[in-house]
Amino acid sequence: MKNVLFVITSWVFIGCIGAALLRLLLGPRGADRLTALAVISSLILALLVLYGTQEGRLLYLDVALLYDVFGFLGILAIARFFRDKESGERKL
């Protein structure tokens, strides 16, 4: 019963990740792509926590915490890189 609930929620989230991937591919500006990337990162984090709870394994939750940290740092670094690239001053 609860397994079926978790599996249905996982498939809905995977469908949303696919749709956001489409926006990531055809976003007209860089900010749209970053928005889609934030959506994908958060939904994958939710999937990791959901799967870890369903299987009852603690390893998925540790990986989810690290994924949260690195997704945040990755979006920060990508935004910084795009801003430097668009303003034309490459600081190496």
Next chain:
Amino acid sequence: MMSGIIDVISIVIALLACLFAIAGTIGLFRFPDCYTRLQASSLAASTAPFTIFLLSLINAADVAQAFRILLIMVFFLISSPTTTHIISRYAWFSGIIPWTKPGDKS
């Protein structure tokens, strides 16, 4: 009795999470501007995972699992608004004018 109550609450929370995720993804495609898309996508990027964290928290098997989920929730409360702020600041500094209605002067 207790597990029946938890089952009902789990079904309601899972339906809410699916609704939030689908609504945010639809808003990602139907809104015209990157700021409005950011506002719509924050529904799918922060409300839906937080609802899933609540679902996992009331279904946690033992104390270690619940503490890890609480830790993820606390860090997610810090990182998710900061991510949105970083993206909107990048969009503003890269010169994107916010969308207004075609006949609207303000």
